[in-house]
Amino acid sequence: MANRGWDEFEIGAMLRSFDGVSNDIATTQQEDRNYSQSNSFVASVADWRIEKPIFAKDFCIDCQFCWIYCPDMSIIARDKKMIGVDMDHCKGCGICVEVCPTNPKSLLMFPEHADEEAELAKWPAKESKEK
Amino acid sequence: MSEMKKIKNLKEFSTSADRFEGANLLCPGCAHSIIVREVLNATNDDLVLSASTGCLEVCTAVYPYTSWDASWIHIGFENGSTAVAGAESMYKALKTKGRLKQPDRNPKFVSFAGDGASYDIGFQWISGCMERGHNIMHVVLDNEVYANTGGQRSSSTPIGGSNTTTPAGRVSYGEKKTKKDMVSIMASHGIPYSAQVAPNKWKDMVKKIQHGFSVDGPVFINAVSPCTTEWKFDPKDTMMLTDLSTDSLVFPLYEIIDGHELNITYRPKTVVPVEEYLAAQGRFKHLFKDEYKYLIKEWQERVDAQWAYLNRREEARV
Numbered sequence: 001m002a003n004r005g006w007d008e009f010e011i012g013a014m015l016r017s018f019d020g021v022s023n024d025i026a027t028t029q030q031e032d033r034n035y036s037q038s039n040s041f042v043a044s045v046a047d048w049r050i051e052k053p054i055f056a057k058d059f060c061i062d063c064q065f066c067w068i069y070c071p072d073m074s075i076i077a078r079d080k081k082m083i084g085v086d087m088d089h090c091k092g093c094g095i096c097v098e099v100c101p102t103n104p105k106s107l108l109m110f111p112e113h114a115d116e117e118a119e120l121a122k123w124p125a126k127e128s129k130e131k
Numbered sequence: 132m133s134e135m136k137k138i139k140n141l142k143e144f145s146t147s148a149d150r151f152e153g154a155n156l157l158c159p160g161c162a163h164s165i166i167v168r169e170v171l172n173a174t175n176d177d178l179v180l181s182a183s184t185g186c187l188e189v190c191t192a193v194y195p196y197t198s199w200d201a202s203w204i205h206i207g208f209e210n211g212s213t214a215v216a217g218a219e220s221m222y223k224a225l226k227t228k229g230r231l232k233q234p235d236r237n238p239k240f241v242s243f244a245g246d247g248a249s250y251d252i253g254f255q256w257i258s259g260c261m262e263r264g265h266n267i268m269h270v271v272l273d274n275e276v277y278a279n280t281g282g283q284r285s286s287s288t289p290i291g292g293s294n295t296t297t298p299a300g301r302v303s304y305g306e307k308k309t310k311k312d313m314v315s316i317m318a319s320h321g322i323p324y325s326a327q328v329a330p331n332k333w334k335d336m337v338k339k340i341q342h343g344f345s346v347d348g349p350v351f352i353n354a355v356s357p358c359t360t361e362w363k364f365d366p367k368d369t370m371m372l373t374d375l376s377t378d379s380l381v382f383p384l385y386e387i388i389d390g391h392e393l394n395i396t397y398r399p400k401t402v403v404p405v406e407e408y409l410a411a412q413g414r415f416k417h418l419f420k421d422e423y424k425y426l427i428k429e430w431q432e433r434v435d436a437q438w439a440y441l442n443r444r445e446e447a448r449v
Contacts, residue, residue: 004195015197017152025200026175029148033200040196043154064145068333069370071164073153077145089153093160094367109367 029078041089045072049092051109053085054116056123059106066096066107103127135345136175138337147172150200156190160366162356162373163187163272165330170241170270170352171201173340177238178202179218183211183253185245186279187272209253215242216265223266239344240267246287247277250311261320261349268343268350271313274358282361286311289381291426292414294361299417304426309433317351318387325351326386326396331373335384335396342386355382363413372411379408380438385445393444405431 015038018025022034035041062082067075074090076083085096085107097107104124138144150171157164163186171178178201182188188205191198206214219240225231244253249271257269276294277283284294289310293299297306318325323346328336336354343350357372359365364372376382377397384397406427409415418426 013194015192015195017197017200025150026148026177038195038197039152039200040154040191040193040198041152043196045154045156048159062142064141067145068141068169069165069330071157071159071161071369072155073149073151073164073168080142080145082145086153091159093369095160095369098367099370 044088045091046088049090049112051092051094052087052112052114053090053092053094053096053107054110054114054119055082055085056104056106056108056120059102059104059123061102061106063101065099065101069095069099071095135341136173138173138341141333144172144333144337150178151191152198152200154196155198156193157186158360158366160359160369161186162274162330162358162369163190165369166270166272166328166336166354166356167243169330169333169336170243170340173337174239174344176344177236179215179222179238179240181205181211181214181242183242183244183248184208184279185248185272186274187243187245189279208248209256211244211248212242212253212257212260212267212269215240215267216260216263219265219267240265241270242267243270243272245277245279246271246273246275247279247285249273250287250313251285257317257351258320261317261322261351264322264348266347266349268340268352270352270354272356273353274356274361275310276358276361278358278361287313291409291418291423291430293417294414304417304423305414314351314353314385314387318390320349321390322351323348323389324386325353325390327353327355327382327384329355329373329377329382329384331370332377332384332397339386339396361414363416364411368411372408375403375408375411379403379405380434381405381408383438383441385441391449393441393448395441395445405434 016036017039019034019036060082064077067077072089072091074086076086094109097109100107103126110119151167180201180203182205192205204214249257273287275287277285282295284297284306287310288306291305293305299305314325314327324343326339328339355376357369378399385395387393409418
């Protein structure tokens with residue numbers, strides 16, 4: 001769908017989310033869907049981010065708090081496991097980091113240009129609780 | 132398809148396939164899409180959706196893209212609810228005539244609207260839908276302001292808030308009126324179910340949404356949706372703000388069945404003072420000046436009185 005001029009809009013538009021027949025979307029995961037070019041899934045908002053979340057699998061307990069509270073459907077959960085962050089749709093709001101209950105957190109925010117492997121190598125250690 | 136989706140815990144819930152897509156243009160940290168996801172993921176049935184004009188509508192349907200993986204329509208500011216009610220009437224008529232192509236499917240009819248489109252502009256239309264008894268659910272994404280057009284006050288805006296049409300300054304403390312009690316107004320139509328929900332209490336919310344889908348008749352849901360832009364807080368604090376709103380009892384979570392039977396569904400273990408809820412938001416910053424501090428006290432008294440009222444109603448079962 002190339003860029004269209006202001007006078008090329010149709011009056012009242014109907015967009016199809018999928019190409020072809022799509023009967024059971026509610027039970028089809030995103031990788032198996034036949035998205036059309038007018039579904040916003042094919043677009044990206046990655047350039048909105050100033051900070052990005054990095055996911056440290058070792059500390060994750062798969063509580064799925066980040067999945068339920070992510071406003072951008074960017075936490076990828078499959079088979080009850082959290083497997084990563086969808087960097088095309090993440091806007092870098094940082095909610096996932098705030099709601100992460102582990103110690104140390106399994107998700108942390110870093111500047112957009114940070115190197116994932118380098119940051120994972122120096123991940124903060126467990127904080128002792130002060131009483 | 133018609134049996135209820137089983138959601139026992141969050142892990143089980145997380146196997147849902149989202150029918151609301153990313154790369155919509157809602158602000159980072161917007162609670163709207165958290166609420167929409169929780170509503171849509173509460174069922175596996177087909178959905179017929181509408182959105183009235185508002186943040187949700189302008190951000191999820193930016194030509195040439197749509198963020199919805201279900202039938203979705205937008206018409207005007209006021210008539211999102213009637214559009215869905217019309218679709219529901221048509222569905223019923225075709226079903227009676229036996230002309231449905233897939234009669235075993237059991238679609239759900241949901242209309243989303245902001246507080247502007249529900250409390251003010253679409254009020255008459257929603258009231259009509261509730262009165263006519265369509266089998267639809269109306270979900271209000273209540274961010275207490277016309278956020279889409281730049282932060283004008285709506286009749287959902289609480290007292291003391293500084294908005295662009297009710298700014299706080301030397302002569303005024305901002306909005307002068309208290310919030311309209313929409314859940315009670317809708318319950319007064321005698322509808323089978325109306326409830327107030329919050330996205331942080333996802334289990335309570337999913338339970339209410341599923342109950343709403345299971346009853347026959349109109350359902351009204353009021354969902355608190357903290358607005359990072361107009362409430363003026365950091366995008367990462369959306370869930371903290373929602374926690375504060377439910378735990379301070381500014382947004383008590385309750386349901387009203389058949390217009391009279393009230394149940395409180397969430398009682399915070401420790402009730403947070405309203406002052407903390409106000410302090411977390413930039414729009415109430417001026418209330419902490421000495422001359423306006425009496426408003427915070429009044430606010431606390433009002434919240435306490437409302438909580439006592441809800442408790443008395445729950446006890447009396449009227």
